[in-house]
Amino acid sequence: MMKKKTALIVVLIAxxxxxxxxGPKKGGSVSTDGSTSMxxxxxxxxxxxxxxxxxxxxxxNPTGSGSGIEAVKTGRCDIGLASRALKEEEKKxxxxxxxxALDGIAxxxxxxxxxxxxxxxxxxxxxxxxxxxxxxxGGNDAEIVVxxxxxxxxxxxxxxxxxxxxxxxxxRQELTSTGDVIxxxxxxxxxxxxxxxxxxxxxxxxxxxGGVAPSEDTVRDGSYKLQRPFVLVTKKDGKLSETAxxxxxxxxxxxANDIISASGVVPVK
Amino acid sequence: xxxxxxxxxxENIRRKRVERIIxxxxxxxxxxxxxxxxxxxxxxxxxxIPAMRxxxxxxxxxxxxxxxxxxxxxxxxxxxxxxxxYGTAGxxxxxxxxxxxxxxxxxxxxxxxxxxxxxxxVGMLAGVPSVVYGLVGMMVLVPGIRKLFKVPDGASLLASIxxxxxxxxxxxxxxxxxxxxxxxxxxxxASLAMGATPIETYFRVSVPSARSGIAAAVVLGVGRAIGExxxxxxVAGNAPNMPTLFExxxxxxxxxxxxxxxxxxxxxxxxxxxxxxxxxxxxxxxxALNFFLKRGNVKQS
Numbered sequence: 315m316m317k318k319k320t321a322l323i324v325v326l327i328a329x330x331x332x333x334x335x336x337g338p339k340k341g342g343s344v345s346t347d348g349s350t351s352m353x354x355x356x357x358x359x360x361x362x363x364x365x366x367x368x369x370x371x372x373x374x375n376p377t378g379s380g381s382g383i384e385a386v387k388t389g390r391c392d393i394g395l396a397s398r399a400l401k402e403e404e405k406k407x408x409x410x411x412x413x414x415a416l417d418g419i420a421x422x423x424x425x426x427x428x429x430x431x432x433x434x435x436x437x438x439x440x441x442x443x444x445x446x447x448x449x450x451x452g453g454n455d456a457e458i459v460v461x462x463x464x465x466x467x468x469x470x471x472x473x474x475x476x477x478x479x480x481x482x483x484x485x486r487q488e489l490t491s492t493g494d495v496i497x498x499x500x501x502x503x504x505x506x507x508x509x510x511x512x513x514x515x516x517x518x519x520x521x522x523x524g525g526v527a528p529s530e531d532t533v534r535d536g537s538y539k540l541q542r543p544f545v546l547v548t549k550k551d552g553k554l555s556e557t558a559x560x561x562x563x564x565x566x567x568x569x570a571n572d573i574i575s576a577s578g579v580v581p582v583k
Numbered sequence: 584x585x586x587x588x589x590x591x592x593x594e595n596i597r598r599k600r601v602e603r604i605i606x607x608x609x610x611x612x613x614x615x616x617x618x619x620x621x622x623x624x625x626x627x628x629x630x631x632i633p634a635m636r637x638x639x640x641x642x643x644x645x646x647x648x649x650x651x652x653x654x655x656x657x658x659x660x661x662x663x664x665x666x667x668x669y670g671t672a673g674x675x676x677x678x679x680x681x682x683x684x685x686x687x688x689x690x691x692x693x694x695x696x697x698x699x700x701x702x703x704x705v706g707m708l709a710g711v712p713s714v715v716y717g718l719v720g721m722m723v724l725v726p727g728i729r730k731l732f733k734v735p736d737g738a739s740l741l742a743s744i745x746x747x748x749x750x751x752x753x754x755x756x757x758x759x760x761x762x763x764x765x766x767x768x769x770x771x772x773a774s775l776a777m778g779a780t781p782i783e784t785y786f787r788v789s790v791p792s793a794r795s796g797i798a799a800a801v802v803l804g805v806g807r808a809i810g811e812x813x814x815x816x817x818v819a820g821n822a823p824n825m826p827t828l829f830e831x832x833x834x835x836x837x838x839x840x841x842x843x844x845x846x847x848x849x850x851x852x853x854x855x856x857x858x859x860x861x862x863x864x865x866x867x868x869x870x871a872l873n874f875f876l877k878r879g880n881v882k883q884s
Contacts, residue, residue: 456735464841465842466845488822488823490840497722501722
């Protein structure tokens with residue numbers, strides 16, 4: 315009998331603790347919605363923000379740039395995330411963009427490949443299948459092996475929208491991670507692939523685009539063309555909630571730069 | 584005396600109650616398994632049907648073009664179905680002869696240390712995670728095929744077939760060995776006593792007696808090959824082409840796995856539909872497996 319009573323008490327205490335532990339949190343919340351490409355950077359920023367401001371909640375809804383912009387306009391979220399600059403008509407609708415970071419996309423080939431410079435047009439031709447041999451762009455006489463990412467990937471979306479090859483690419487391989495792309499390109503001297511600039515390693519060679527070698531500096535000053543902005547979208551006349559404003563200030567401050575760099579994109583400041 | 588009797592009666596009641604409780608617990612654990620199967624089936628059917636309806640069953644199953652994120656999306660999975668069938672068939676063609684003869688050798692001919700070595704090697708092969716097969720395939724096999732056959736890229740149906748053939752070896756060998764070892768020794772002794780050589784005995788007596796078990800082993804291999812995703816994804820190239828030996832291809836499994844993480848809307852629903860098709864294939868294979876196993880039991884009794 316004694317044992318049962320003890321067990322009962324233990325269970326009661328556990329339940330009580332559980333209820334207390336799950337009680338409502340104090341503090342406000344900030345909701346973001348938009349680009350899937352920004353998942354990594356915004357997730358890292360959100361985590362850091364929640365750590366610094368105990369009790370606040372941060373949410374991110376990966377829906378895509380278009381839906382994110384729409385969500386801000388209709389007030390379904392505090393801050394919209396877009397991996398492209400706003401269009402004129404979107405700005406006319408009373409939306410403001412603040413560039414959070416720049417995403418540089420590096421074109422990578424095997425270190426054995428003699429080609430070191432391609433124009434955006436050449437890259438587009440290679441990916442759409444208009445150019446199929448390396449000798450047409452100053453390389454060896456060998457078939458080009460076109461490597462890309464899977465449908466829906468943010469990097470693929472970024473690459474295809476910057477080069478204007480959306481839905482027109484013919485891939486030899488569609489791989490599911492940046493790491494796979496780099497490994498595959500490094501092991502095939504005739505392969506070409508694209509990857510986020512920050513993840514490029516020594517095992518592959520990043521070619522210059524239009525004569526400009528990719529680096530944080532050339533991405534930041536805009537001379538490296540294969541890049542896209544990550545922007546925060548807010549309403550011009552609408553006022554952010556206190557917590558949302560705090561989050562906005564935090565991610566656009568210098569303090570956030572390290573986190574932004576660590577997630578593979580170039581901070582603007 | 585009566586008191587003692589009462590005690591035994593009470594003891595019996597108590598024992599029975601414990602029995603009942605334990606029985607209940609086991610029943611519940613068993614039902615969890617059944618529940619999981621039911622849950623998965625219902626979930627797959629519910630989430631797989633809508634896309635088939637929207638796209639059209641014929642368009643979906645026999646369409647030759649897959650472009651899920653294009654402005655005008657196309658959802659034809661015939662390339663995936665054919666690739667899965669060709670890939671599995673290829674793996675069986677390569678893997679079954681090797682597995683079968685290895686099984687005969689292990690079960691009947693090998694003795695002592697060699698037998699131990701072979702059996703542990705097969706066990707190890709079964710324990711290697713599929714991502715490791717994929718990695719080795721990606722680093723060794725894919726560049727190897729590229730150089731050997733002078734093709735621009737080695738990630739192809741052939742690479743997947745070779746990886747799958749190696750991956751199904753352990754299941755084929757293990758089940759076949761068990762089947763061969765359970766052949767009654769009297770059969771073999773009789774054959775040997777009639778003057779047949781050992782090799783004749785193994786292939787004319789032991790193998791035919793174990794054939795339902797060996798058939799089950801092959802079907803198990805088919806199941807494993809058609810359901811493998813990770814290793815194949817790393818060597819197949821994953822472009823949604825109609826299958827040819829040296830082109831990059833996409834299997835049913837990899838079609839689901841590679842696009843799931845970023846998918847949305849109809850694309851996601853279509854991925855569930857692919858999973859439903861795959862599930863249907865696996866069910867067919869299971870039915871075949873049960874058929875072979877049951878036939879084996881009837882024969883032996």
